[in-house]
Amino acid sequence: MSEAMAVSPSMEHEHVEPNYIAIWIYLAVLTVFELIVAYAPIPKAAMVGLLVGLAWAKAVLVAMYFMHLRFERRTLAIIALIPVMLVTFLTFMLVPDLSTRIYARHHMGEVVRMEHALGKDISGPNPNVAP
Amino acid sequence: MSEAATVQPHVQHETAVEPVQSPLTPDSMGKLGMWLFLCADAMTFGAAIAAYGALRIGNMNWPIPSTILGIPSTAVMTFILICSSVTMVEALSAIRRDDQARFRKFLALTVLGGIAFLGLQAREWTHLIATEGLSIKTSLFSGTFFLLTGFHGCHVFGGVVYLSVLLLRGMAGKITAVKYGLVEVAGLYWHFVDLVWILIFTFVYLI
Numbered sequence: 001m002s003e004a005m006a007v008s009p010s011m012e013h014e015h016v017e018p019n020y021i022a023i024w025i026y027l028a029v030l031t032v033f034e035l036i037v038a039y040a041p042i043p044k045a046a047m048v049g050l051l052v053g054l055a056w057a058k059a060v061l062v063a064m065y066f067m068h069l070r071f072e073r074r075t076l077a078i079i080a081l082i083p084v085m086l087v088t089f090l091t092f093m094l095v096p097d098l099s100t101r102i103y104a105r106h107h108m109g110e111v112v113r114m115e116h117a118l119g120k121d122i123s124g125p126n127p128n129v130a131p
Numbered sequence: 132m133s134e135a136a137t138v139q140p141h142v143q144h145e146t147a148v149e150p151v152q153s154p155l156t157p158d159s160m161g162k163l164g165m166w167l168f169l170c171a172d173a174m175t176f177g178a179a180i181a182a183y184g185a186l187r188i189g190n191m192n193w194p195i196p197s198t199i200l201g202i203p204s205t206a207v208m209t210f211i212l213i214c215s216s217v218t219m220v221e222a223l224s225a226i227r228r229d230d231q232a233r234f235r236k237f238l239a240l241t242v243l244g245g246i247a248f249l250g251l252q253a254r255e256w257t258h259l260i261a262t263e264g265l266s267i268k269t270s271l272f273s274g275t276f277f278l279l280t281g282f283h284g285c286h287v288f289g290g291v292v293y294l295s296v297l298l299l300r301g302m303a304g305k306i307t308a309v310k311y312g313l314v315e316v317a318g319l320y321w322h323f324v325d326l327v328w329i330l331i332f333t334f335v336y337l338i
Contacts, residue, residue: 017224024217031209038202038337048338055333059326066216066322068315076166083170087177094185 023065030058165316169323172286176327179282180334183275194272196336199263201255208251209332212287215244216325219294219318229308231301238298238314241321245291252284279331286324293317 037050064070069077187193196202222237256277259265265273297317300306306313 020217020220020224024213027213028210031206031213034333034337035202035206038197051333051337055330058329062216062322062326062329066220066325067319076163079163079166079170083173083177086174087181090178091181091184094181098185098188 018065018070020065023061026061027058030054030061161312161316162319165319169319172323173327176282176330179279180330183279183334186271186275190271196338199259199265199272200276200336201258202336204251204255205332205336208248209328211244211248211251212325212328215241215248216322218244219321223311223314223318226301226306226311226314227308231304234306234314235298235301238294238301242291242294242298245287245294245321248287249284249291252280252287256280276335279335283324283327283331286327290321290324293320 034051034054037047037054040047042050063080069080218237218240222234222241225231225233225237259273265277267274267277294317297306297313
């Protein structure tokens, strides 16, 4: 135990430096790819998927090599992953709002949908119309 | 007596080891603090981008960004920011070796990159506001656009100020290889601003 502890600080001092120019070239090439994809005559869904994938690839490159996350203790990587997880969760929390809005667009709205589901009249006076 | 003598050093050893092995040394505290700040900041950006996505998907007729926004000039802005991240890591690696001249040169280049980015953004905003007549109140499209790019622009401005202060201290010879941590922490902020721009460029301009 104490032996392992004695080793880790000296390993931290041994500084590993990635090839920054290579990362720079990767990022530039990925940016050019993004521009090609954005203007390519491909289906919208494929384009969005590719662009999001490319953007995340670039973001991970920056975090891993420029922000040295790859060479840090794993605890720091976990700390950095927390907002990513929370934002993913937050995005999913918006799904009810989005799905009902899209529903309301295709049908006649929330009240009609609920009436249909419940099988009875639930609509009160319209608050948007002056009595 | 002899029993106490054998037990005592063992106890001292246990208590002496503990504080030395604490993961929070004064060196790592700044780095951890910056990472925690960046996590909080990432949540703000994440929430803003998620809200933008929700407004956009929930809208039937969202305009195609490239018909209004200038993609080529923004691609140049993206490239400038990526380059300034590279000059930042070069500055850090120079100060680690105590190469003062190289450190100052690359830090100055990083600041210049930030200023160039802000200049191009100011040009873009001026065009959109003065020529196209857009404002934050015009529509959801322009509102979310100005909010996201404006919030990011504030971060770039903050970074330029932050790095300029660091550069001035470096010019005064106050940053040495021992204090490379200051540069590393500033670099974390700068790379984060770059990282967020990569996502904004994709979500707001390209898609």
